[in-house]
Amino acid sequence: MSEHSESNRERNPAPPRTKGPTRTQAKVVIPDEQSMVGLLGSRDEILRVIEKAYRADIHVRGNEITITGSPEESGAVVRLFEELVELLRTGAQLTPDSVERVITMLRMSGERPAEVLSLDILSARGRTIRPKTVNQKRYVDAIDKHTIVFGIGPAGTGKTYLAMAKAVRALQAKEVTRIILTRPAVEAGERLGFLPGTLYEKIDPYLRPLYDALHDMLDPETIPKLMAAGTIEVAPLAYMRGRTLNDAFIILDEAQNTSPEQMKMFLTRLGFGSKIVVTGDITQVDLPEGQESGLKVVREILDGIDDIHFATLTSVDVVRHRLVSEIVDAYNRYDADLRQREPHAIKGAKRPRGR
Numbered sequence: 001m002s003e004h005s006e007s008n009r010e011r012n013p014a015p016p017r018t019k020g021p022t023r024t025q026a027k028v029v030i031p032d033e034q035s036m037v038g039l040l041g042s043r044d045e046i047l048r049v050i051e052k053a054y055r056a057d058i059h060v061r062g063n064e065i066t067i068t069g070s071p072e073e074s075g076a077v078v079r080l081f082e083e084l085v086e087l088l089r090t091g092a093q094l095t096p097d098s099v100e101r102v103i104t105m106l107r108m109s110g111e112r113p114a115e116v117l118s119l120d121i122l123s124a125r126g127r128t129i130r131p132k133t134v135n136q137k138r139y140v141d142a143i144d145k146h147t148i149v150f151g152i153g154p155a156g157t158g159k160t161y162l163a164m165a166k167a168v169r170a171l172q173a174k175e176v177t178r179i180i181l182t183r184p185a186v187e188a189g190e191r192l193g194f195l196p197g198t199l200y201e202k203i204d205p206y207l208r209p210l211y212d213a214l215h216d217m218l219d220p221e222t223i224p225k226l227m228a229a230g231t232i233e234v235a236p237l238a239y240m241r242g243r244t245l246n247d248a249f250i251i252l253d254e255a256q257n258t259s260p261e262q263m264k265m266f267l268t269r270l271g272f273g274s275k276i277v278v279t280g281d282i283t284q285v286d287l288p289e290g291q292e293s294g295l296k297v298v299r300e301i302l303d304g305i306d307d308i309h310f311a312t313l314t315s316v317d318v319v320r321h322r323l324v325s326e327i328v329d330a331y332n333r334y335d336a337d338l339r340q341r342e343p344h345a346i347k348g349a350k351r352p353r354g355r
Contacts, residue, residue, distance in 0.1 A: 026074040028081045030063040038088055039081075041096065049096045050080065053103050080106060086114035091128075097319075101132055104316060109134045122165040124217045129165045132319045136162060139311040143277060146309040148267070150255075151279040152295070153313025154328045156320035159279035160253045161213055166277070167249040168217045171231070176273070177247045178230060181210045182266075184237040184257045207234045210253060237262060246271035255280035256295045257287055263294030283331070 030039060040047040040060065051058055054077050056069030067077045083102055084094060092098075102113040116137045122129045131137040136158055142149050143166050151159040167179045185206040211234065214223055226232040237258065252258070252266055255278045263278075270276055280295045287293060302308050315332070318325040 022070065023068055024071050024074050026067045026078050028065040028067070028078055030065065030081075030085060032063060034063075034085060034088060036060070036063060038094065039084060041094065045096055046094055046099050049099050050077065050103075053100075054080075076106065083113045086112075087117055090114065090118040092117060092130075098132070101319075105134055108316070111137070121162065122169045122217060124165075124168070125219070129162070129217070131162065132158070133313075133317040135311070135313050135317045136319075139313065140166065142309040142311050143275070146307050147274075148270070148276045148308045149278070150295075150298070150308075150310045151277060151313065152282060152310065153317060154281050154283065154315060156318040156324045156328075157313035158317070158319055159313060160209070160251065161216075163251050163277040163279060164210070164213045165217060167251060168214075170249050170275070176249045176275070178249075179232045180245060180248050180250045181207070181214075181232070181234045181253065182237050182240055182251070183207060183210065183253045184255075184262065206236060210234050210251075237266060240266055240269050243269055244271045245269045245274055247273040248275075250274060250276045252276070252278045253280070256282050256285045256293050258294035259287070260292060260294040260297050263298050267298075283335070 030036065041049075047058065047060070054069070054073050056067050056073040056077050058077065059066045059068075065081060067074045069077070080103060083106070084099065087094065087102070098117070102117070105111065105113040105116065111134050116134055117130060117132065119130055119137060119140070120128050121131070121140060131140050135153075139149070139151055139159070140162055143163065149163075151163060153159055164179075164181070167176075167181075170176045171179055183206055211223075214232070214234075218226070223232065227234070237252065248271070250269070255263065257280075258266065266278075267276065278295070278298075282293060282296050285293045285296075299310055303310065315325045315328040318328060
């Protein structure tokens with residue numbers, strides 16, 4: 001090696017080898033008016049959720065939060081705290097579950113969680129009903145924009161509850177003159193006369209979930225008056241036949257338990273100034289074996305028609321207990337595995353020998 005090249009290497013030494021990924025430090029200063037307990041949770045329960053979700057060191061001192069980690073992780077945690085502070089400014093209360101949903105939104109969609117979770121649908125009985133996931137917000141937005149909306153997804157995704165909140169809001173704003181809530185009474189085979197009791201007693205078990213949601217949104221004392229006046233009607237699907245429903249917000253719940261003929265009958269009840277929301281879970285069909293679900297085929301029939309929208313919700317949108325989402329995913333994996341194994345089982349089965 002020449003003297004020139006040796007001296008050149010000394011002047012420009014090779015960069016030292018780094019051990020592991022580059023770590024950076026970022027700092028978030030929380031406004032003085034913001035409660036750190038509201039942000040981090042009682043006994044730091046929300047902080048623990050954040051620490052579990054990200055590979056970064058998070059240190060809190062006073063109203064300063066220091067994040068140390070890779071540039072990507074540090075930046076993600078900074079964005080998370082910015083969104084949480086913005087949510088608190090809107091009056092939202094943070095819980096471990098809501099923060100987990102914010103983290104999921106930041107990772108899976110381009111929408112800002114603060115804009116999704118601060119959308120007020122209805123303020124009732126001392127609390128505010130809002131969408132809690134991106135897909136729920138898209139579903140609610142679709143109800144505003146379209147005359148007929150199908151909300152399809154598993155249990156716990158808020159399909160019916162959000163639709164009813166929109167219906168109550170529309171009634172209060174005098175956009176409609178009545179609300180009609182209906183469900184198919186599948187277990188009774190629509191033959192309600194064979195059940196004991198009055199007509200009300202016969203259909204009540206099938207309609208009880210709709211009454212429960214109404215009691216969350218309206219003063220319980222006003223509900224009987226509204227029902228007596230016909231402003232709110234709760235009835236089994238069979239009672240919709242032959243009617244034209246004008247100036248109404250109409251919700252068909254548990255639509256997976258309709259036949260194709262019943263679905264057609266219901267949709268053609270639509271009158272002027274009305275809006276229809278159809279909700280259901282195509283994985284929980286209770287129809288007799290061999291009978292096709294109207295909700296399963298309606299998308300093939302109506303997809304592409306202007307002013308009809310199909311909103312899909314998934315286990316990510318489940319807003320009940322965390323285990324509900326995991327149960328839904330587990331059943332979906334089981335069903336997928338079963339469908340994959342069934343052809344092989346049929347192929348390998350021995351056929352009886354003919355005589």
